[in-house]
Amino acid sequence: AQTVTQSQPEMSVQEAETVTLSCTYDTSESDYYLFWYKQPPSRQMILVIRQEAYKQQNATENRFSVNFQKAAKSFSLKISDSQLGDAAMYFCAYRRTRSNDMRFGAGTRLTVKP
Amino acid sequence: DTAVSQTPKYLVTQMGNDKSIKCEQNLGHDTMYWYKQDSKKFLKIMFSYNNKELIINETVPNRFSPKSPDKAHLNLHINSLELGDSAVYFCASSQERQLATNEKLFFGSGTQLSVL
Numbered sequence: 001a002q003t004v005t006q007s008q009p010e011m012s013v014q015e016a017e018t019v020t021l022s023c024t025y026d027t028s029e030s031d032y033y034l035f036w037y038k039q040p041p042s043r044q045m046i047l048v049i050r051q052e053a054y055k056q057q058n059a060t061e062n063r064f065s066v067n068f069q070k071a072a073k074s075f076s077l078k079i080s081d082s083q084l085g086d087a088a089m090y091f092c093a094y095r096r097t098r099s100n101d102m103r104f105g106a107g108t109r110l111t112v113k114p
Numbered sequence: 115d116t117a118v119s120q121t122p123k124y125l126v127t128q129m130g131n132d133k134s135i136k137c138e139q140n141l142g143h144d145t146m147y148w149y150k151q152d153s154k155k156f157l158k159i160m161f162s163y164n165n166k167e168l169i170i171n172e173t174v175p176n177r178f179s180p181k182s183p184d185k186a187h188l189n190l191h192i193n194s195l196e197l198g199d200s201a202v203y204f205c206a207s208s209q210e211r212q213l214a215t216n217e218k219l220f221f222g223s224g225t226q227l228s229v230l
Contacts, residue, residue: 035218042223043202043204043223043224043226044221044222044223044224045204045206045219045221046221047218047219050218089155091155091157100145100147100162100169100170100208101159101162101170102159102219103159104156104157104158105156106154106155106156107155107156107157
């Protein structure tokens with residue numbers, strides 16, 4: 001069974017600072033995809049960034065980047081230059097290849113302080 | 115233009131009632147999903163439909179029945195509502211039957227169901 005664990009229920013960061021959200025996962029598969037989704041108070045789930053397991057290079061999307069450690073099964077999200085609009089729940093998710101079943105972690109609530 | 119829309123956004127009802135949540139996507143996608151987010155914010159897949167065919171059916175009480183009249187709609191009907199059904203239910207869609215490498219899910223804004 002695949003499980004996704006987010007060990008930080010809550011995190012806070014000062015505006016303009018950098019914060020890292022942790023995620024670990026458990027799988028016996030070698031090929032899979034990892035995602036970070038953002039859920040603001042509006043409840044809309046928004047894809048932030050994704051990573052293919054076969055790629056060694058860490059994905060980046062503007063101020064968002066990941067640290068993908070395949071051997072350690074770790075997939076952390078780094079948010080640089082944090083903005084007030086980054087405040088939200090962040091969900092780490094896993095999906096194995098050729099599957100429509102997305103598995104989510106329990107989420108981390110990020111607060112951004114002005 | 116809303117890509118994936120769910121109605122209603124909020125639903126408050128009594129235990130034992132039957133209720134439906136509707137979902138529509140205007141993206142031309144072939145596959146639609148229902149996810150449940152419990153009070154601890156944990157998001158779990160319930161069902162997946164491709165072109166009106168059920169392709170994922172997780173262990174969900176048979177009081178929950180998805181209905182897909184066409185590929186743009188996937189409604190969720192819940193019979194004999196229980197207190198534990200209180201949660202936020204998310205509809206989502208994707209292009210293909212099989213999620214492609216770079217494909218992402220498009221989520222609706224959720225329906226908050228409260229069973230009293």
